[in-house]
Amino acid sequence: MSFTDVDYHVFQLINQLGNDLSFFNPIMRFLASKAEYVFYLGIVVYWFTRHETHRRMVAQSLLAASIALACSGILGHFFYRDRPFVTHSVLQLIPHPANASFPSDHATAAFVIATSIWLFHRKAGRVWLILAACIAFSRVWTGVHYPSDVISGALLGGLIAVVVHQLFQRSSGALKLLKSIIHGYEVVETKVWRKNQGA
Secondary structure: OHHHHEEEEEHHHHHHHHHHOHHHHHHHHHHHHHHHHHHHHHHHHOOOOOOOOHHHHHHHHHHHHHHHHHHHHHHHOOOOOOHHHOOOOOOOOOOOOOOOOOOOHHHHHHHHHHHHHHHHHHHHHHHHHHHHHHHHHHHOOOOOOOHHHHHHHHHHHHHHHHHHHHHHOOHHHHHHHHHHHHHHHHHHHHHHOOOOOOO
């Protein structure tokens, strides 16, 4: 059995759950198409807590996400793969354009942000990683990705998050630049939104 055959076999097992356990389908549709907005909201909330550590975490996660999604786009171009619903008869539970399937941008984005949070806050980060895993799984359940697509996206996102974090950990110049950018933003911010002195 080739890797492609195994990948498709696992895809069928997961996708078929949409028929066997159809009462989970509304949850899977939400996770596959809407749960990414929970990450966006989380990033905004962390940023506006106005804690220095949170702001460095958000800045690093956004930088890592930009790099990871750029890499995902390059990989999708050079290693193009059709979506499962293009090649096979599948249970497709959400609408999706027939663009590149590999790697999963949803899995990449979710895991790069979740890993970035985990690197700063282990306890909260575990919750975000679980949500990221649920999103990745739901993309297979709903018929828009193969398992290898989401696994590759998760690995790519996690790896880029770690590399970016290490860059700022090991390079005092990079960390100083990041802090300067955040400070510059905060100078402007305090002019329109004065910080609570007790914070």
